[in-house]
Amino acid sequence: MDQYRQAYQEEARELLAELESALLALDQDRENRELVGRAFRALHTIKGSGAMFGFDDIAAFAHDLETAFDQLRNGQLAATTSLINLTLAACDQIRSMLQPDEPGSAVRARSASMLAELTQLTAPPSASTETARPWGIHFRPKPDILLNGTNPILLLRELRGLGRLEVAADTSALPPLAELDPERCYVAWDMVLTTAVPLEAIRDVFLFVEGDCELTIEPLPDRPKPGQPAEPQHPARPVAENATTSVAAASSVRVAAHKLDEFVNLVGELVTVQARLGELAARRADPEIQAVSEEIERLTTELRENSMSIRMLPLRTTFERFRRLVHDLGSELGKDVQLVIEGAETELDKTVIEQLNDPLVHLIRNSMDHGIEPTEARRAAGKPIPATIHLSATHSGAHVLIRVTDDGRGLDPEAIRARALAQGLVEADARLSDCDLASLILAPGFSTARRVTDVSGRGVGMDVVRRSIEALRGSMEISSRPGAGMAVTLRLPLTLAIIDGLLVRVGQSHFVLPLANSLECVELTGQDIAEAHGNHIANVRGELIPYVRLSEYFQMPVDRREREQIMVVETEHGHFGFVVDQVLGDHQTVIKNLGRLYRNVQVVSGATILGNGSVALILDPHRLVQSVLQSDSKLSNRFVHEEKPTHGK
DSSP, rough: OHHHHHHHHHHHHHHHHHHHHHHHHHHTTOOOOHHHHHHHHHHHHHHHHHHHOOOOOHHHHHHHHHHHHHHHTTSSOOOOOOHHHHHHHHHHHHHHHHSSOOOOHHHHHHHHHHHHHHHHHHHOOOOOOOOOOEEEEEEEEGGGGGGGOOHHHHHHHHHHHHHHHEEEEEEEEEEEEEOOOTOOOOOOEEEEEESOOHHHHHHEEEEEEEGGEEEEEEEOOOOOOOSSOOOOOOOOOOOGGGSSOOOOOOOOOOOHHHHHHHHHHHHHHHHHHHHHHHHHHHHHHHHHHHHHHHHHHHHHHHHHHHHHHHHHHEEHHHHHHHHHHHHHHHHHHHHOOEEEEEOOEEEEHHHHHHHHHHHHHHHHHIIIISSSOHHHHHHHOOOSSSSSEEEEEEEEEEEEEEEEOSSSSSOOOOHHHHHHHHHSSOTTTTTOOOHHHHHHHHSSOOOOOOOOOSSSSOOOHHHHHEEEEEEHTTTTEEEEEETTTEEEEEEESSSSSEEEEEEETTTOOOOOOTTTTTEEEEOOHHHHHHHHOSEEEEEEEEEEEEEEEEHHHTTTOOOOOOSSEEEEEEEEEEEEEEEEEEEEEEEEEEEEOOOOOGGTTEEEEEEEEEEEEEEEEEHHHHHHHHHHHHHOHHHHHIIIOOOOOOOOO
16 A cells, blocks of 8 residues: 555645646736646645545645635636736645655644635535435446446545445355455445535546446436435436446556666666677677677667656646746745746756756745845836746757746846955956856855845855756856846756767777767878967868867877867867767766765766776866866967857857
8 A cells, every 4th residue: 555655645746736826827817717626636636545545644635725726616706816826825825745754633734724724715616405416326336346446435434525425234245254355346336416616526436436436427307306206316327328437547557766876877877888799899800790780779779768768757837836936036035036947858867857946946935035126126217017938948969958937137247346356256457258247156155145135145056056067967057148138048958867979098098978969980081280379279161279288188108199080079169179089989888986086077078988897987078178278378368268159059
């Protein structure tokens, strides 16, 4: 039963996210019946599944909320701000009930308080006996219905909550005691329910079991008034045509995250073994072994691509939960702000997504507190109300770009400079570009807030974002226009497990460059060096491309070759070249962490094991170029500030 309870907890959290999304959208469009239906279905599923798996407190709590949204659905109640806010608070309450970390009495007291407030907001529908009518219900579960966790008695109990219920059990299918299987259901029920609720509300009780039972619900003649002869009432038995058919087999399977991680790790090990086999086959020069190696390589590649696609999840769930954050912060700060989401179907490795929540929370809170002006200030400046925070995601090669943009006041360059001077981050006579000033807000402890609030002002937000993104082997860029808003762009790798790489050799060492960043390989001859007059620059079809020798950067004792090779890569600073001794070709790269001792080595994003058992470092082109430019002011001044094409911006 524990595994079913855990599955329900996971499903309930997804349903709560769906419920919140529907509620926040309903807050903007109060007459949208589809949104009301979405909220009702989420509550109904939380209630029904909760009752099945032993979460009776959640089922009872959600039942009253469901009743309110049933009234909304039937037009008996209007969607109000108070009702929406109370239901949002109820979402938080259900989350706390899923895994309570406080005494049960406190949880029950809070639930009772919310339900009392709900009672004040909603008037229960009239259920006078004059409008009630009888319904005949025949319910015969399939014998194996108990195996999926369904308890038919709970369904009957829920029916009893709709009105007056008369029940007759049909035990004719019971076998002799010696043949009775305690895990099978042999009983059927014929019932008469007298209630004022419509047919849809009665059928909703059986929503989760309609494919696992025979079910007939038919209106019966009204009961005679006193003094009139009673007509016999027998709930109609279903004929073969009315029997509910089984639902189609499930099209998806819920798998525990740790099992998926283990699967991807095993695929990674298989990729490494396949590389060893390929190298062995190349040395043996045996056509038969070579053919087997090539076939295994093909299958391994397909398996790798399929396993990685399983780990890819859309960002929609992560993005949608920030609607609640914007709603709550808007109420707290007294600001009218809307969240616009774009590219929510963009997929990203689940491991990356799991670590993306906190950085995005910091960015959105920063925009709400610092970026978006108060309503009166926006109105005076002629800005639209509500203000807008734009959250978007797009693919860019082997990366995903996530942007958080607001239309607020933007950064104040003078305030940043003054704060940086006060903290000793810059010299008084330093000449800083707008980009340099914007990057200062990423420094630890930096904040221009004049007072500390519950939202921001302690100088930890942007520094946390920077360190979190770097831990994901990503990078971030800030741009701002005073008075027009600010944009933060996060560049994140698609996956943290396996990538397509390009294997290169420098001396006796091997390195891997991400294939998605690698553009082409060109030769560097002595004549090219002479024509550059000592500058680290190559002319590639008319484009001047700066380069660095990896042997010099890593201080490796390597003899200069007559003909070297330049790998041209695409980076945030445009095209850049890395000089290597030899380009060995494509390489399926299983990323291994280097460990805590190397956590501050920014230019290396990991390591991989080659077919011969040796280790190759995986280079991060963006950080490597940034490190080169910071350490070589001559190269930086000569090439970075020149007008040359940049890509992906």
